[in-house]
Amino acid sequence: MPELPEVETVVRDLRPRLVGQRIVAVRAGKKALRRPWTTAWGARILGRPVETVRRRGKWIVVDFEGSRCLVFHLGMTGRLTVHPPDEPNAPHTHLVFELERGEQMRFNDIRRFGSATLFEQPAALEGFFAASRLGPEPFDLHARYWQGCLAATKRCLKAVLLDQTVVAGVGNIYADESLFAARLHPARLAAAVTKAEAERLRHAVVQVLRRAIARRGSSIRNYVGGSGLKGRYQDAFRAYGRTGKPCPRCRTPIERVRLAGRSTHYCPSCQV
DNA sequence: ACAGGATCCTGGGGGC
């Protein structure tokens, strides 16, 4: 579910609620997440103040004083939210972190594609990102690197945008919205686009992501920010989920196809 | 090496 704008919103919501606070208790449910939570990890983060809350791609990083960090991925249906202690746990709550002031940060995930992992050192986390070959942030995407990535693959544009080793943070919604904004057909062979088209797409991704962050991301079914608030960018979609509705540029009905295993929405007339 | 498909999971919606 959550792509870069949603994850960024969670991070911004959590930051003022967590930084400077200590975790006084951790409780874990029984069901396994994507990467298994190790019971002993709870004890290793107790009593240390949270130093920073940050984002890398679709990953949420909570750094503690003294070098340990907790890293979350929200998968498709994950939520990381802060609640008053007397509020009952929603179904599918897998981890509860009790904060010293009494509130609780809860990790909830219906489909359990998400994960929570402890790293002992920042270097271990960097090693993990390096091992998974996590690509650069979209906002740091250099023109030559990007053009090189496009030129070096036989895949279509949609598949390249979804590839986290090329650029980190773009998912199905923002891939479609970026391609629409750049007026590029999602099935276009990446290696066949001109330099000008590649630049159009690079700028479109940044613009779409910034606008989505400004609206706190997109809430279609499960997503809420760290404060429990929904996003509003779903009301600004121009292609994603608009199958059969008129293209906001040329009124041609938006079409839907399957590309790179994912539903893909585009205007067959003005995306070329 | 690369690209595409299957797989992990649960729940909601549509059709019959």
Next chain:
DNA sequence: TGCCCCCAGGATCCTG
């Protein structure tokens, strides 16, 4: 109402 099928903001493993 019930059942079955398809669909979903993602990443990883397996195959050809």
